[in-house]
Amino acid sequence: MVHKFDAIVVGAGGAGLRCALELSQHNYSVAVLSKLYPVRSHTGAAQGGVGAALGNEEPDNPEWHFFDTVKGSDYLGDQDAIEIMCEDAVEAILELEHFGLPFSRTPEGKIAQRPFGGHTKNFGEAPVKRACYAADRTGHMILHTLFEQCVKNEVRFFNEFYVLDLIMDGDICQGVIAFDLATGEIHVFQAKATMLATGGHGRAFSVTSNAHTYTGDGMAICFRRGIPMEDMEFVQFHPTGMRKLGILISEAARGEGGILRNREDLENIGSGKDGFMGALAPTVKDLAPRDVIARAMYNEIKEGRGIEGSGDTGSDYLYLDLVHLGAEIVNERLPDISHFARTYLAVEPIKEPIPVQPTTHYAMGGIPTDIEGRVLWDAKNKVVPGLYAAGEVACVSVHGANRLGTNSLLDIVVFGRRGGKDMVRYINEAEFGHITGEPDGFIRGEIDRLQNGGGTEKVVDLRPEMQNVMMVNSGVFRSKESLTKARDTILELRQRYQKIGIQDKNAYFNTELVEAIELGFLLDSAWMIAESALHRTESRGAHSREDFPERDDEKWLKHTFIHYEADSKVKFDYKPVTITKFKPKPRVY
Amino acid sequence: MEVTVEIYRYDPDTEESRFDTFVKEVDPKDRVLDVMMAIKDEDDGTIAFRKSCAHGVCGSDAMEINGLNRLACQVLVQDLKSKRIRIEPIRGMKVLRDLIVDMDSFFAGLEKVKPYLIPAEPAPATERLQSIGDRAIFDDTTKCIMCGSCTTSCPSFRWFNQDFVGPAAFVKAHRFIFDSRDGGNEPRLEILDDKDGLWRCHSIFNCTDACPREIHITKAIGDLKRYTVVHR
Missing domain, CATH: 1.10.1060.10 (Alpha-helical ferredoxin)
Known part of the structure; x- marks a missing residue:
């Protein structure tokens, strides 16, 4: 079936819905395609807050937010984009309130704010209350509020339509190919402008806070079409995942005063005394940025101060201590994570510490875009006409080498909105192109091969192998040796993937087929991550090379763009970092 | 521990329904969703159900588990206090395939x-x-x-x-x-x-x-x- 819309939005999380909402305010036809129902999107799992220098609780200003984000990014973020994000933030958050978002409130009735990792006052002096929150379900409330507004504006949704390919007419994007999960039919969606807002690739790793559906779809779709990916080596590991499960315990827990503790520190549980971060980051302590804390946790465990077990069993962990906060703070401001601890670990956080370990959390890298969300063909800023990206799938780059907590929810509302505005401008000027040949031919072939190719390899064998090799060899600490192993294993798995077969031949809701397609996308992401990480011979932000432990601004103060060359071959080029106000300095907290 | 899992199946092509039974060795702390995924991976890849966040915030995997509506990712096997786990689609909605209903x-x-x-x-x-x-x-x-x-x-x-x-x-x-x-x-x-x-x-x-x-x-x-x- 062929559909024609002025604009298509792929993905119905915060970035996609914010974009759709912008488009819906104009007299253009818009469709949102998602492989889920919109309110199932992973934005809903974000907990702690969204950053904006409202100054509701104490003095704050967008320039401090700008500085903190640059420093948090280990100076790899583009400062023009970061400045815009931090300035747009105030308006974007007030707008969410106007849409009805039920923020928690201050005694004066304003939007409540709390401290978060890496956010400081006066250029690093002390933590500042900048995270606007709705209990510990801020992402849930953003997702639902934006969905409500889309319903109000009668946005057209194609739910459980899985986008698998772009329609390209030379250099111009003309829409997408989608697979209807309910029927197995392939649909062609022609559009003047297409927004990709499909999220990250956390499921390439074995321990992750990310949803099963977070499979790097948008990145792989573009990569296969010759669009490069930017800074793929930068993957954030969140310090506080629930032990083994990886489920997120929000940084808000530390924003409210939670403290990480090691085995030597057990008598201080409930006392409120500093833990091991007190010495490692004297100014911000447990509110240091995530890369700093995740590394510190690995070192604690490596040096034998994990709660139990030895350094290489993989079962080691530390404690997150909320006991001193008291029942009122825990129950009122952190109700969801308390519930998770009770449900999955049988731990009562008011009385005992929560076992935690770093968990794969966020992709800083992704589809390169400019500040209007336009996708780029190369490191020289050549635009792909008609194609946009926003949110975790995109790399503007506002997060550089390490994202600060609360800046992901900010990113999606600011750049979803900016992308939507530019799409309106583009739709106004552009004409529908001509689609020639069989735009869905490639995808039909792929699906036929998976379903009827008679392959003997199984998703269930390949997927854990990918996830484990990435976690162990492309995780918090990396080296040439480990990354070579990761890359070689992924290349081998990609070969085996060609011979994959599935048992389910049914057309309706063929979830086995979907998982096979998702694995193919994830293998592309994993490959790009390993290659990019191997290529960058320095340590910066979330990318820590044991064989190159220092940041090397002379050689590496630049973005990597990875291009697909051939089946097992990539090439790189580079884009300089935009530096406007803050010259790179050593990063001390 | 060993559990017996009965899963409702519906094939939209033939419009026939049945229960399939699987005997699995599980950890009592496994989520019911983990058990279902293990069955899908190891025993029968054709079982269809929705899942996403796997920790109770996305709402994809509502189903009837031992007679009560629950999210499969939020119920641990030990919570059921039973060695028999019966999984059916939520009721009152048109079943499209197996545990997937028309939402x-x-x-x-x-x-x-x-x-x-x-x-x-x-x-x-x-x-x-x-x-x-x-x-x-x-x-x-x-x-x-x-x-x-x-x-x-x-x-x-x-x-x-x-x-x-x-x-x-x-x-x-x-x-x-x-x-x-x-x-x-x-x-x-x-x-x-x-x-x-x-x-x-x-x-x-x-x-x-x-x-x-x-x-x-x-x-x-x-x-x-x-x-x-x-x-x-």
């Missing part, structure tokens, strides 16, 4: 109550002020993830089906009617006070029991009934 009608039903802020006044230059007390009145109902567990557990819904507005839509209506910033109650009350509205609720509490977010749904419906009686 389009569920979402369309929610729209009846105008589930979005209808501002009482134009937006000011800064945020609208709301006291901590006013915010607390509707806090509970903002937790809803629209999984459908409540509505499909309700005997009135199962009897009257889609005509009945249902608990999920009441929760959504509550979230706006008691929000001090909202001024759209008149059109919502039309729906709530209709014969297929609030008065089909007989306080059976299935919805409250089913809610994975522990929302006090029957209480919220009681608030709405009282409000409707006073204001209409």
Whole structure:
């Protein structure tokens, strides 16, 4: 079936819905395609807050937010984009309130704010209350509020339509190919402008806070079409995942005063005394940025101060201590994570510490875009006409080498909105192109091969192998040796993937087929991550090379763009970092 | 521990349904979703069910587990206190395949109550002020993830089906009617006070029991009934 819309939005999380909402305010036809129902999107799992220098609780200003984000990014973020994000933030958050978002409130009735990792006052002096929150379900409330507004504006949704390919007419994007999960039919969606807002690739790793559906779809779709990916080596590991499960315990827990503790520190549980971060980051302590804390946790465990077990069993962990906060703070401001601890670990956080370990959390890298969300063909800023990206799938780059907590929810509302505005401008000027040949031919072939190719390899064998090799060899600490192993294993798995077969031949809701397609996308992401990480011979932000432990601004103060060359071959080029106000300095907290 | 898992199957091609039984060795701390994924990976790849976040915030995997509506990712095997696990689709919705039901009608039903802020006044230059007390009145109902567990557990819904507005839509209506910033109650009350509205609720509490977010749904419906009686 062929559909024609002025604009298509792929993905119905915060970035996609914010974009759709912008488009819906104009007299253009818009469709949102998602492989889920919109309110199932992973934005809903974000907990702690969204950053904006409202100054509701104490003095704050967008320039401090700008500085903190640059420093948090280990100076790899583009400062023009970061400045815009931090300035747009105030308006974007007030707008969410106007849409009805039920923020928690201050005694004066304003939007409540709390401290978060890496956010400081006066250029690093002390933590500042900048995270606007709705209990510990801020992402849930953003997702639902934006969905409500889309319903109000009668946005057209194609739910459980899985986008698998772009329609390209030379250099111009003309829409997408989608697979209807309910029927197995392939649909062609022609559009003047297409927004990709499909999220990250956390499921390439074995321990992750990310949803099963977070499979790097948008990145792989573009990569296969010759669009490069930017800074793929930068993957954030969140310090506080629930032990083994990886489920997120929000940084808000530390924003409210939670403290990480090691085995030597057990008598201080409930006392409120500093833990091991007190010495490692004297100014911000447990509110240091995530890369700093995740590394510190690995070192604690490596040096034998994990709660139990030895350094290489993989079962080691530390404690997150909320006991001193008291029942009122825990129950009122952190109700969801308390519930998770009770449900999955049988731990009562008011009385005992929560076992935690770093968990794969966020992709800083992704589809390169400019500040209007336009996708780029190369490191020289050549635009792909008609194609946009926003949110975790995109790399503007506002997060550089390490994202600060609360800046992901900010990113999606600011750049979803900016992308939507530019799409309106583009739709106004552009004409529908001509689609020639069989735009869905490639995808039909792929699906036929998976379903009827008679392959003997199984998703269930390949997927854990990918996830484990990435976690162990492309995780918090990396080296040439480990990354070579990761890359070689992924290349081998990609070969085996060609011979994959599935048992389910049914057309309706063929979830086995979907998982096979998702694995193919994830293998592309994993490959790009390993290659990019191997290529960058320095340590910066979330990318820590044991064989190159220092940041090397002379050689590496630049973005990597990875291009697909051939089946097992990539090439790189580079884009300089935009530096406007803050010259790179050593990063001390 | 060893468990016997019975999974409802429905094939839309043949329109036939049955239960398939699997005996699995599981960890008592496994989520039911983990067990289902193990069965799909190791025993039968053709079993169809929805899943996404796997920790109770996305609402994809609402199903009937040992007779009660639950999210499969939120129930641990040990919570069931049974070595037999029977998994069926949530009721009252058209089954499309195995455990997957038609959710389009569920979402369309929610729209009846105008589930979005209808501002009482134009937006000011800064945020609208709301006291901590006013915010607390509707806090509970903002937790809803629209999984459908409540509505499909309700005997009135199962009897009257889609005509009945249902608990999920009441929760959504509550979230706006008691929000001090909202001024759209008149059109919502039309729906709530209709014969297929609030008065089909007989306080059976299935919805409250089913809610994975522990929302006090029957209480919220009681608030709405009282409000409707006073204001209409």
